[in-house]
Amino acid sequence: MRPEGILATFGVDWSHLLAQVISFGIVCVILYWFAYRPVLVMLEARRQQIALGLANAEQITAELARTEAQRQEVMVQANAQANTLIDQARAAAARVREQQTQKAIAAAEQITISAREAAARDHDRMLAELKREVGRLVVEATAAVTGKILTSEDQRRLAEETARRVAA
Amino acid sequence: MKINKRAKREAEQLFRLCLVNRGLDENRVRHVVQRVVAADRRDSPAILSHFWRLVKLDVARHTATIESVTVVPADVQAAIEAGLMRRYGPRVTTIFAYRPALIAGVRIQVGSDVYDGSVQARLTALQKSF
Numbered sequence: 290m291r292p293e294g295i296l297a298t299f300g301v302d303w304s305h306l307l308a309q310v311i312s313f314g315i316v317c318v319i320l321y322w323f324a325y326r327p328v329l330v331m332l333e334a335r336r337q338q339i340a341l342g343l344a345n346a347e348q349i350t351a352e353l354a355r356t357e358a359q360r361q362e363v364m365v366q367a368n369a370q371a372n373t374l375i376d377q378a379r380a381a382a383a384r385v386r387e388q389q390t391q392k393a394i395a396a397a398e399q400i401t402i403s404a405r406e407a408a409a410r411d412h413d414r415m416l417a418e419l420k421r422e423v424g425r426l427v428v429e430a431t432a433a434v435t436g437k438i439l440t441s442e443d444q445r446r447l448a449e450e451t452a453r454r455v456a457a
Numbered sequence: 458m459k460i461n462k463r464a465k466r467e468a469e470q471l472f473r474l475c476l477v478n479r480g481l482d483e484n485r486v487r488h489v490v491q492r493v494v495a496a497d498r499r500d501s502p503a504i505l506s507h508f509w510r511l512v513k514l515d516v517a518r519h520t521a522t523i524e525s526v527t528v529v530p531a532d533v534q535a536a537i538e539a540g541l542m543r544r545y546g547p548r549v550t551t552i553f554a555y556r557p558a559l560i561a562g563v564r565i566q567v568g569s570d571v572y573d574g575s576v577q578a579r580l581t582a583l584q585k586s587f
Binding site: 425428441443445 | 574586
């Protein structure tokens, strides 16, 4: 079958068709220009906005992760510093306690030594006083009885002893 | 009394004039004193004072004071005098004195030398040792 036959069978009128094609084209151009294009522009803007939002969301997520990591790091450092400070404070407290203990022990020893020295001095003084007193009593007693118990022979012997010292 | 060097020198010269055979002549001492007093110099008191001191020292050097509680036997006295003469020369004169504080024994002093054999000295030494 020839193409003209087919067109005739389907009732195609070239002038009408052309007019319809032109009008359709005009409609398409108008639609494209006033409807489709703004929609595309709007869709592109929306797409860019969505992409920007997604990018922002990713950036925020990354920022959150970094912030969390930094927070964790700061927390770890803070814990470490706190532990260090606590250890240093405990060491300082132990040192101060040890120093105070040593001072107290030294003071106690000094007091003990002073007390012992004072006791020894008192003991020596009392002993010396006792010796002097005993000596005085012995001398007094001896002086009281010696003159009475010495015989003339004793007196002579003492005088001779002195004479020998002079002659020596 | 302040005695200057000149008065001391003159007193020492006068004292040497009074020595006869290394011994002090009492007559010369009296004569010197009378002459100094008669001179009536301004420094006579100072001269006589130093002269008196020298005489006193010489007498003390040649005088032995023997103190005891009881009478020292004659033979012991002789022994003491012999010892003193041998040590200090024949010019030593002895004076015996009674001193009951010695308790017993004899104490002899010649000038600044002391020979103390008394019981009191021994007791004093004993007391000091305590």
